[in-house]
Amino acid sequence: MSQVDNATVSAHLSHVRIVMVNTTLPANIGSALRAMKTMGLSQLVLVAPKTYPHPDIDALAAGATDLIEKIQIVETLEEAIKDCHLVFGTSARSRTIPWPLLDARPAAEKSLDAVVNHQQEIAIVFGREDRGLTNEELALANYHVTIPVNSDYGVLNVAQAIQVICYEMRMAAMDLVGKEVDPNATMHVTETEDMQWDEPLVTHEQMEQFYPHIEKMLADIEFLDPQNPRLLPLRLRRLFGRIQLDRMEYHLLRGIFSRVQALNNGSWKKTEKIDQEKDPQ
Amino acid sequence: MSQVDNATVSAHLSHVRIVMVNTTLPANIGSALRAMKTMGLSQLVLVAPKTYPHPDIDALAAGATDLIEKIQIVETLEEAIKDCHLVFGTSARSRTIPWPLLDARPAAEKSLDAVVNHQQEIAIVFGREDRGLTNEELALANYHVTIPVNSDYGVLNVAQAIQVICYEMRMAAMDLVGKEVDPNATMHVTETEDMQWDEPLVTHEQMEQFYPHIEKMLADIEFLDPQNPRLLPLRLRRLFGRIQLDRMEYHLLRGIFSRVQALNNGSWKKTEKIDQEKDPQ
Numbered sequence: 001m002s003q004v005d006n007a008t009v010s011a012h013l014s015h016v017r018i019v020m021v022n023t024t025l026p027a028n029i030g031s032a033l034r035a036m037k038t039m040g041l042s043q044l045v046l047v048a049p050k051t052y053p054h055p056d057i058d059a060l061a062a063g064a065t066d067l068i069e070k071i072q073i074v075e076t077l078e079e080a081i082k083d084c085h086l087v088f089g090t091s092a093r094s095r096t097i098p099w100p101l102l103d104a105r106p107a108a109e110k111s112l113d114a115v116v117n118h119q120q121e122i123a124i125v126f127g128r129e130d131r132g133l134t135n136e137e138l139a140l141a142n143y144h145v146t147i148p149v150n151s152d153y154g155v156l157n158v159a160q161a162i163q164v165i166c167y168e169m170r171m172a173a174m175d176l177v178g179k180e181v182d183p184n185a186t187m188h189v190t191e192t193e194d195m196q197w198d199e200p201l202v203t204h205e206q207m208e209q210f211y212p213h214i215e216k217m218l219a220d221i222e223f224l225d226p227q228n229p230r231l232l233p234l235r236l237r238r239l240f241g242r243i244q245l246d247r248m249e250y251h252l253l254r255g256i257f258s259r260v261q262a263l264n265n266g267s268w269k270k271t272e273k274i275d276q277e278k279d280p281q
Numbered sequence: 282m283s284q285v286d287n288a289t290v291s292a293h294l295s296h297v298r299i300v301m302v303n304t305t306l307p308a309n310i311g312s313a314l315r316a317m318k319t320m321g322l323s324q325l326v327l328v329a330p331k332t333y334p335h336p337d338i339d340a341l342a343a344g345a346t347d348l349i350e351k352i353q354i355v356e357t358l359e360e361a362i363k364d365c366h367l368v369f370g371t372s373a374r375s376r377t378i379p380w381p382l383l384d385a386r387p388a389a390e391k392s393l394d395a396v397v398n399h400q401q402e403i404a405i406v407f408g409r410e411d412r413g414l415t416n417e418e419l420a421l422a423n424y425h426v427t428i429p430v431n432s433d434y435g436v437l438n439v440a441q442a443i444q445v446i447c448y449e450m451r452m453a454a455m456d457l458v459g460k461e462v463d464p465n466a467t468m469h470v471t472e473t474e475d476m477q478w479d480e481p482l483v484t485h486e487q488m489e490q491f492y493p494h495i496e497k498m499l500a501d502i503e504f505l506d507p508q509n510p511r512l513l514p515l516r517l518r519r520l521f522g523r524i525q526l527d528r529m530e531y532h533l534l535r536g537i538f539s540r541v542q543a544l545n546n547g548s549w550k551k552t553e554k555i556d557q558e559k560d561p562q
Contacts, residue, residue, distance in 0.1 A: 006432045040431040150321040151287045
């Protein structure tokens with residue numbers, strides 16, 4: 001992504017706040033800041049943190065000092081989310097009554113859609129290290145959000161959960177920004193074929209000169225019988241057709257074929273042989 | 282998801298190994314195990330870890346002791362990936378020459394497709410805490426994989442990166458397991474990679490015999506200067522690394538290399554020349 005796109009993504013993500021309720025370990029706050037900053041989020045709200053401030057926060061949030069300065073400390077969850085339009089409560093297990101529940105990915109998509117298309121403010125609320133959010137706190141949320149995990153092992157800790165949620169928020173934001181602007185000069189792309197390559201890929205037309213060349217070379221060295229080529233030409237087409245050669249590779253391979261042909265018909269001779277003959281002397 | 286689905290997801294993910302190269306901090310190994318276990322992965326390979334074993338690993342991997350017992354320790358990256366079909370190297374920045382690059386999500390989709398539909402073994406390789414993977418290590422990968430991040434802040438640490446990759450692997454596995462039980466989703470075949478192949482794909486170990494062979498052949502015909510190979514070996518690795526040769530193609534190409542070598546050293550001679558000499562008579 002270009003710097004401009006990155007700034008747009010960060011601008012959108014500034015409307016998605018992370019709320020941590022009654023956090024005990026300063027290290028988890030530091031890790032949250034680092035995860036947020038890496039993914040482009042910037043608003044952290046701490047509801048009655050057990051230990052704050054603390055040097056572990058600054059140590060783990062190295063390089064995210066601008067986010068530390070922006071941290072808001074409030075006394076209640078209600079205060080943390082009062083200006084939000086859409087509140088997600090993170091929940092690992094089902095509660096007393098069923099609640100609208102989304103996995104992290106659709107929750108992030110819904111959040112960014114709300115930010116970009118409806119100018120909304122979003123909160124994702126994370127609970128205590130030992131027992132998460134209370135039923136009362138979860139009831140303040142519009143949706144519950146869950147991260148799909150191995151059901152034989154239990155749940156992510158809060159730092160890991162924040163990491164995954166922030167990652168999904170960034171992916172959703174990039175998706176939306178990618179749709180807003182034409183992403184021509186991209187660093188991060190999703191498909192090999194679309195990536196910035198150092199050489200242009202060859203055309204179908206060039207490949208139609210490539211196949212006769214490799215077949216002729218293989219016929220020259222009697223690896224292919226032109227009278228009975230069997231499946232070999234087809235296999236070569238399938239093999240090289242699935243690479244999409246770039247121009248450099250194309251010329252490299254055709255150069256090798258030509259060298260083999262020249263070796264075969266005697267128009268090119270090894271210099272090495274002379275050296276080898278000299279060596280014993 | 283039901284327990285049955287969870288077991289199926291874990292079974293698929295047992296073919297995706299996490300490889301950590303020269304890890305310094307035991308805490309990162311512990312965090313990796315925890316992230317893996319939470320997402321259903323089970324195979325961790327440590328390449329020459331700096332500190333192992335260490336109580337911090339067990340402390341952070343609480344509840345993942347079965348994974349600790351399964352850890353493999355090897356001396357070289359080659360050993361860690363020799364039986365793999367598809368190797369991803371994690372990379373935060375661009376290198377000497379561009380390499381096929383995938384974001385975490387499509388990389389995970391490609392990996393699970395390879396596991397489920399083609400019975401392949403996958404490795405995701407993570408580098409040192411301070412300087413990642415070397416260019417030589419990255420050149421052993423079929424693809425490089427990157428996690429989209431805020432370009433103003435830099436990169437995830439190795440534990441966070443493993444968390445995100447494992448999460449995407451689980452999401453991709455769940456997607457595929459979901460499709461397995463949905464008969465409507467199985468009829469569309471749009472990608473080469475999705476089709477039933479007639480030959481098994483070769484392993485990384487086999488390819489490590491392929492590259493020396495093509496390089497020796499090219500040196501024999503003086504197309505490559507072993508004293509000054511420049512970027513040629515890297516370009517060959519990038520080219521053939523992105524095809525994933527099948528067994529037939531592999532033997533076909535190695536057969537061609539051997540023929541060229543035999544032609545070059547005189548141990549094989551054309552029969553055609555005799556025919557040509559006969560023709561004028």
